[in-house]
Amino acid sequence: xxNRRRFLSHAATAxxxxxxxxxxxxxxxxxxxxxxxxxxxxxxxxxxVDLTDTTGPAKxxxxxxxxxxxxxxxxAPHWMSDSKQIAIKKDSTSGADILSVEWQADGKRSIExxxxxxxxxxxxxxxxxxxxxxxSALVATPSAPIDGIVKDTAMKIVGAREKDEDKARAIYDxxxxxxxxxxxxxxxxxxxxxxxxxSGYFGGKCADINSLYTALARAASLPARDVFGVRVAxxxxxxxxxxxxxxxxxxxxxAEVYLExxxxxxxxxxxxxxVVLEEKLPLDNDAVQAFRQKAFGNWEMNWIGYNTARxxxxxxxxxxxxxxxxxxxxxxxxxxxxxxxxxxxxSISSREITV
Numbered sequence: 001x002x003n004r005r006r007f008l009s010h011a012a013t014a015x016x017x018x019x020x021x022x023x024x025x026x027x028x029x030x031x032x033x034x035x036x037x038x039x040x041x042x043x044x045x046x047x048x049v050d051l052t053d054t055t056g057p058a059k060x061x062x063x064x065x066x067x068x069x070x071x072x073x074x075x076a077p078h079w080m081s082d083s084k085q086i087a088i089k090k091d092s093t094s095g096a097d098i099l100s101v102e103w104q105a106d107g108k109r110s111i112e113x114x115x116x117x118x119x120x121x122x123x124x125x126x127x128x129x130x131x132x133x134x135x136s137a138l139v140a141t142p143s144a145p146i147d148g149i150v151k152d153t154a155m156k157i158v159g160a161r162e163k164d165e166d167k168a169r170a171i172y173d174x175x176x177x178x179x180x181x182x183x184x185x186x187x188x189x190x191x192x193x194x195x196x197x198x199s200g201y202f203g204g205k206c207a208d209i210n211s212l213y214t215a216l217a218r219a220a221s222l223p224a225r226d227v228f229g230v231r232v233a234x235x236x237x238x239x240x241x242x243x244x245x246x247x248x249x250x251x252x253x254x255a256e257v258y259l260e261x262x263x264x265x266x267x268x269x270x271x272x273x274x275v276v277l278e279e280k281l282p283l284d285n286d287a288v289q290a291f292r293q294k295a296f297g298n299w300e301m302n303w304i305g306y307n308t309a310r311x312x313x314x315x316x317x318x319x320x321x322x323x324x325x326x327x328x329x330x331x332x333x334x335x336x337x338x339x340x341x342x343x344x345x346x347s348i349s350s351r352e353i354t355v
Contacts, residue, residue, distance in 0.1 A: 038121045040073075042353040043232045045117060045247075045304065049327060050345040051109040056332030057102070058109055061314045063228070063306035063324055064088060064097035065115055069264065071122035071301055074115060081111035089315045093136075096307030096324060100315050116353070117232075119301035124262040134258060137223035141310040143190070143322045144211055146219040149197045154219035167220050168257045168265070172296050175213045175269040178202050181277040187339040188251055191226070191310075191322050207323060209270035210255040223258035225308045228325035232350035233302035237291060240278035241271055242302050248341050248348045251325045252303055266299040 045065070051058050065074040077099070079086065085102035103109045140146040146154075157174045158167040182203030189208035193215040196202055202212075210226055217224035231250040235242030243250035252271075256264045272292045275281065281288050309324045317330055326338035327346050336344050 040118045040120045041233070041301070042116060042118050042355075043304065044114060044351045044353055045230070045232060045348065046112060046114045046351075047327065047348045048112050048346060049110065049329075051103070051329060051331065051336075052107070053345070054109065054331040054333065055106050057104055058331040059103075059316060059329065060101040060111065061317075061324075061328045062099040062101070062113055063326075064099055065117045065229070065304045065306055066095075066097055068227075068305055069122070069127065070125045071120055071299070072305060073118040074304075075117070077113060077115040079111055079113045082108050083111065086111075091307075091309055091312055091315075094307055094309035094312060096309040096312065098315060098324070102316070117304045119232075119304060121301050122266050122299040123297060124259070124265040126261065127263045129258070129263070134223045137225045137258065138218055138221065140215075140218070142320070143311055144193045144215040144218075146215055148194070150193055150215050151219045153197055154216040157216065158220050164222055165259050165262075168217060168222055168259060168267075169296060171213060171216045171220065171222075172267055172269055175209060175216070176272050176292060177283070179204065179209045179212065179269070179273055181205060181209070181270070181273040183277065187326070188253055191253070206253040206270035206274070209273060210253050210268065213255050213267065213269050214257075217257050225256055226310065226323065227254045227256060227305045227308055228323050229254070229303055229305040230325065230348065231303045233352055235300060235302055237300055238275050238279055240274055241300065244350060244352070246347065247350050248346070250348075253323065253325065254299060254303070254305070265297055267297070268295045268299065271295055 047062055049060060064077060067074045081101065083101050083103050087100055089098050089100050091098060099113060101111055157170050161167050161170060179202040185205045189205040191207040191211035193212050196208060196212055214224040214226050229252060230247055231243040231252050232247060233242060233244045254268050256266055259265050272295055275288055275291060276283055306325055311320055311322060312324050313320050314328060319335060328338055329336040329344065338344060341347065
């Protein structure tokens with residue numbers, strides 16, 4: 001239980017900036033250009049962390065949801081903590097917002113971080129974006145290179161296709177048909193695309209499968225990016241695709257590809273493979289095939305997005321992370337295992353707010 005008498009309470013003074021854009025790019029949020037994608041839903045998402053059992057200096061970083069396009073509006077977050085060193089910092093490369101927390105003295109080390117996020121089901125919005133944003137979605141990263149075996153594989157997949165949409169769909173179909181969800185992989189996977197292709201082992205989870213899509217698309221000269229977030233409600237499609245209440249282990253990575261005239265197109269081949277495994281249905285099942293078609297161009301927004309950061313170094317730290325959608329901490333014992341919330345002592349919960 002948090003000791004509220006010892007807390008410093010804080011609320012950010014402004015809404016979180018329009019996001020999922022690169023440094024120097026124009027914001028893509030445009031309320032007057034919203035597609036008719038359904039009613040807005042409102043979620044309160046709370047992360048609680050307790051590092052009291054550690055000694056010496058400690059640092060904590062939490063991902064912050066950001067407004068994005070026509071499908072997500074994130075309000076100013078607020079927190080309660082005994083730390084006096086708390087700030088929202090922005091990653092200069094990806095634009096990701098990061099809640100940075102530090103403790104110097106031993107004693108109670110807790111924080112409760114809450115944010116309200118509105119979502120509605122998403123299709124491509126047709127909004128054009130800046131060249132800087134597109135350029136940032138065409139570069140290689142250490143965990144997702146776009147040369148060598150990645151480039152060769154992408155070229156084999158797209159073949160003689162000339163239209164960008166045909167290329168994007170061909171890569172999507174190839175990823176759906178050649179990957180599989182491996183339940184033994186920890187967390188969301190690691191998203192190391194080169195290792196997957198060189199080993200020929202295409203089993204993994206969302207960060208592996210959707211990162212593979214993103215890297216192959218970039219290698220085929222299609223702007224693409226991963227979007228890292230967490231599920232916040234049950235699904236209207238399949239039980240396996242939702243989580244409500246305790247969402248501590250519900251992190252989920254998605255992907256986007258940019259197509260001229262359509263804007264950022266949402267895709268999620270990893271969820272197709274999740275349905276196959278967890279719903280125990282073959283890929284050629286009619287319901288799975290229908291979902292497969294829908295998952296190119298649509299996202300059910302029982303999920304919120306945090307950021308598009310790849311191979312990010314968190315502020316005040318030296319350890320690079322392949323992506324950032326889990327709480328991260330560094331103490332006198334070293335890096336804390338983000339995939340072990342019981343020993344890390346964190347929890348994430350969601351509550352839908354109805355009017």
